[in-house]
Amino acid sequence: MNREEIKRLLEDIKNEKISLEEGISEIENLPYKDIGYALVDNHRELRVGYPEVIYCAGKTVEQVVGIVEYMLKKECNILATRADEKIYDAVLNLCSDAKYNKHGRIITIKRKEIDIPNSFIAVVTAGTSDIPVAEEAAATAEFFGNKVERIFDVGVAGIHRLFGKLEIIKNAKVVVVVAGMEGALASVVAGLIDKPVIAVPTSVGYGANFGGLSALLTMLNSCSSGVSVVNIDNGFGAGYLASMINKL
Known part of the structure; x- marks a missing residue:
């Protein structure tokens, strides 16, 4: 429940559109x-502007479905991350309009319209192998009401590909750069534009990549200014932060 919904509820009670008991029933489960x-x-949306997100990893199918079922009763927009197809099938049985981003492993259910700003977020990957993490970021940002431009496979091994897409990247309000291996792309992009860059290291790479640690350290030690870094493979965190920046 957000601020506007609470305001409408109180006005409905005041104007006797609903009874006092009905109003109490609406708010008795607040704040959780x-x-x-x-x-x-x-109260998550009331406090921070975004509703609670369901992190599916580690939860049983029944637990995810139970949380979704409760949130549907509250007419919430629902975002579930790290969801496999088994979880999606169970949610789809409960809610026929649930959508699934297979690459990003994201389930979305929309119940309320969200204002979308004119500005957009660019989500850029170094390689095709980074797309699953990039899709998690892009789908998250889109769910929260943002336009997203996807620019994939423009890593430093073929830097000319990046220059072909640079005008789009420059016009974004904030840029998410997703890269594995040595993770150099975030520094390169940040050195070419005047917009904030959110760097996402991925676990893509060979042995000395150490499951994304090499890319993480490269991004943390970037010589380019304006680079912030989220955790390894944390597309959700990048998409969430990008949405907050895009709506400032």
Whole structure:
């Protein structure tokens, strides 16, 4: 429940459109609801502007479905990350309009319209192998009401490919750069544009990549200014932060 919804509820009670008891029923589960295995945060959107997100990894199918079912009763927009197809099938049985981004492993359900700014977010990858993490970022940003331009496979091994897409990247309000291996692309992009860059290291690479650690350290030690770094493979975190910046 967000600020506008609370305002409408109080006005409905005041104007006797709903009874006092109906109003109490609406707010009795604030600020959270205990459903046994999860405390669903009903006040998240009110506090930070974005509703609670379901992280599916480590949860059973039944637990995810239970959380989704409760949130649907509250008419919430729902974003579930790290969801496999088994979880999606179960959610789809519950809600026929649930959408699934297979590459990003993201489930989305829309119940409320979100204002979309004119500015856009660019999501850029070094290689095709980085697309799953990039799609997690892009799908997250789109869910929260942003236009996203996807620019894939423009890494430093063929730097001329980046220059062919540079005008699009320059016009973005914020840029998410997703790269594995040595992770150099974020520094290169940041050195060419006057926009904030959110760098996402991925676990793509061979032995000395150390599961994304080499890319993470490269990005943290970037010589280019204006680079912030999220955790390895954390496309969601990048998409969330990019949305916040795009809506400033």
